Amino acid sequence: MSKIAAAVLNRKGGVGKTTIAVILAEIALVRHNRVLAIDLDPSRNFSDALGFMKNYFRSSLRLKTTLEDSDAEAPEEWIVIDCPPTINDEEKHAIDFADIVIVPVRPDFFSLSNLGIMYRTAERSDKVTAQLPLVKVGYDSSVMTKIANQLISERDYPVAEDLPIHKHIPFNITSGRVWSTGLTARSRQPFERLYDKIEKAVDKLRNGITDINEVWTDRKEEESDDADI
Numbered sequence: 116m117s118k119i120a121a122a123v124l125n126r127k128g129g130v131g132k133t134t135i136a137v138i139l140a141e142i143a144l145v146r147h148n149r150v151l152a153i154d155l156d157p158s159r160n161f162s163d164a165l166g167f168m169k170n171y172f173r174s175s176l177r178l179k180t181t182l183e184d185s186d187a188e189a190p191e192e193w194i195v196i197d198c199p200p201t202i203n204d205e206e207k208h209a210i211d212f213a214d215i216v217i218v219p220v221r222p223d224f225f226s227l228s229n230l231g232i233m234y235r236t237a238e239r240s241d242k243v244t245a246q247l248p249l250v251k252v253g254y255d256s257s258v259m260t261k262i263a264n265q266l267i268s269e270r271d272y273p274v275a276e277d278l279p280i281h282k283h284i285p286f287n288i289t290s291g292r293v294w295s296t297g298l299t300a301r302s303r304q305p306f307e308r309l310y311d312k313i314e315k316a317v318d319k320l321r322n323g324i325t326d327i328n329e330v331w332t333d334r335k336e337e338e339s340d341d342a343d344i
Contacts, residue, residue: 117317117318117321118187118189118191118192118193118194119192119193119194119214119215119313119314119317120186120187120193120194120196120212120213120214120215121139121193121194121195121196121213121214121215121216121217121313122195122196122197122198122209122210122212122213122215122216122217123135123136123139123195123196123197123198123216123217123218123219124198124202124206124209124210124216124217124218124233125200125218125219125220125226125229125233126200126201126202126229126232126233127200127221127225127226127228127229128200129221130219130220130221130226130252131219131221131250131252131278132156132197132198132200132219133156133160133161133164133197134284134285134288134294135217135219135250135252135278135309136152136161136195136196136197137161137164137165137288137294138284138294138306138310139193139195139217139309139310139313140152140165140176140193140195141165141168141293141294141295142306142307142310143192143193143195143310144168144171144172144175144176145293147175148175148191148192148193149174149175149176149177149190149191149192149193150172150175150176150177150191150192150193150194150195151177151179151186151189151191151193151194151195152165152176152177152178152179152194152195152197153179153180153181153182153186153194153195153196153197154178154179154180154197155180155181155182155196155197155198155199155205155206155209156197156198156199157199158199159180160197161197162178162180164288164289165178166178167291167292168291168293171293177189177191182196182205182208182209182212184212186212187212194213196209196212196213202232202233202236207236207240210236210237210240210242211240211241211242213246214246214317214320215246215247215248215313215316215317216233216237216242216246216247217248217250217275217313218230218233218247218248218249218250219249219250219252219278220249220250220251220252220263220267221252221253222251222253222254222255222257222259222260222262222263222264223259223263227263227266227267230249230270230272233247234247234272243320243325244271244272244273244327245273245316245320245325245326245327245330245331246320247273248273248274248275248316248331249267249272249273249274249275250274250275250276250277250278250309251263251264251267251274251276251277251278252278252280253278253279253280254277271327273327273330273331274331275309275312275313275316275331276305276308276309276312277305278305278306278309279302279305281298281302283296283297283298284298294306312331316330316331
């Protein structure tokens with residue numbers, strides 16, 4: 116597998132950035148990849164959470180708090196970058212460095228209102244829109260969710276996955292357990308599917324495919340959904 120660098124970023128705090136970064140890193144480790152985890156957030160929650168995992172994964176996990184151009188030559192198969200809720204020089208560097216920039220969004224105006232700034236910043240880094248997929252977090256049947264979904268659809272933002280909120284996940288992460296402890300296979304599925312989609316998306320982008328639907332739609336998944344109707 117080719118090296119993958121994924122940054123997790125939104126200018127709004129509290130949308131699940133660190134949780135998603137931890138989950139991606141741990142899935143990569145469980146699947147026998149070496150992971151370089153880069154924590155750019157001064158809170159260092161990403162470092163703390165993965166620090167608990169060092170005993171499990173030992174030499175497969177390396178932690179840093181700075182991003183350098185030389186990290187592109189790192190031996191690890193996965194580089195996961197957790198960013199603070201800002202877009203300063205360090206975050207712009209992360210956008211420029213990453214193959215994929217995951218943008219978690221909750222169904223509220225605050226987490227959606229800064230997306231335009233992020234996409235314009237990414238364009239200046241020569242990123243195509245397909246490289247900045249949204250990950251919807253905690254979208255339900257509420258009126259606010261319907262409004263948020265309409266806004267996302269009208270602006271043609273790419274969506275990589277729709278993640279539920281699961282009470283066990285933050286408990287597991289903050290207590291030094293693997294993120295999926297106690298979760299059923301069905302509960303783990305959306306998170307593992309996001310991981311798989313990122314791998315496939317990077318492969319497609321490297322092969323010159325930039326159309327949002329082609330990059331983020333899994334044809335097998337589409338066929339399976341059609342078969343259930």
